[in-house]
Amino acid sequence: SSGINAEWPLRPGTGCGTGPAAIAWDWQCCTEFQLAYPSNNVTDMFPPFEWNQDIVSKYCMKKYGVSPDPIRASREYWSADFKAASNIIFSNGLLDPWHAGGVLDDVNESVKSILIKDGAHHLDLRGHNKKDPESVIEARKKEVQLIKQWLQKSSREISFNVDSPVF
Numbered sequence: 001s002s003g004i005n006a007e008w009p010l011r012p013g014t015g016c017g018t019g020p021a022a023i024a025w026d027w028q029c030c031t032e033f034q035l036a037y038p039s040n041n042v043t044d045m046f047p048p049f050e051w052n053q054d055i056v057s058k059y060c061m062k063k064y065g066v067s068p069d070p071i072r073a074s075r076e077y078w079s080a081d082f083k084a085a086s087n088i089i090f091s092n093g094l095l096d097p098w099h100a101g102g103v104l105d106d107v108n109e110s111v112k113s114i115l116i117k118d119g120a121h122h123l124d125l126r127g128h129n130k131k132d133p134e135s136v137i138e139a140r141k142k143e144v145q146l147i148k149q150w151l152q153k154s155s156r157e158i159s160f161n162v163d164s165p166v167f
Contacts, residue, residue, distance in 0.1 A: 030060035033073035044097075086110040087150045089143055093119025093136075112146060114139050 034056065039046035053070060060068050082088075090103035091114045098121060106112050116124055118133035124140050 027064065029056070030064050030066050030068050034068060034070050082107040082111050088112070089114060089146055091116060091119070091124050091139060091143065093121060093123050095119060096121040110150065114142055 038051040039049045041048050053068075057067055060066050085107070088107075088111045090112070092099040092102040092104060093116045095118065099115075103111075103113050104115065114124075116139045117135040119136050119139065123132070123136050124143065
């Protein structure tokens with residue numbers, strides 16, 4: 001197709017819809033990262049949706065006057081170079097279709113990946129539910145354990161006089 005297809009008004013740049021909550025995602029898709037993927041309603045649950053770089057570029061230029069850079073986010077935010085990074089947990093629910101673009105392996109001793117077999121999008125970050133799968137419960141425990149370790153290490157490393165101003 002040479003242009004925006006019939007489904008495009010229902011699924012702008014991000015595929016998130018057209019309501020107020022989708023506007024921020026739409027802008028980010030046009031300026032920071034690419035989230036939309038094609039769908040066919042046969043192998044996925046979404047309505048048929050054609051997506052390619054040409055389509056999204058035309059959409060972003062028409063809507064916002066910008067042209068997306070499909071590798072900007074990778075280059076600026078989450079490239080494979082984590083040499084200066086520390087104390088990060090990348091949790092990925094394997095039922096979340098976005099997990100394929102996530103960090104799936106530990107990077108170093110304090111940049112960790114937690115794969116959650118029965119996890120969906122952000123399920124580990126939501127509050128406890130009696131129907132939570134065991135893999136989600138275990139992931140939350142691991143996340144808390146890591147954060148506690150980092151806080152304990154940090155509190156041991158920080159030494160300051162309580163009478164002196166901190167800021």
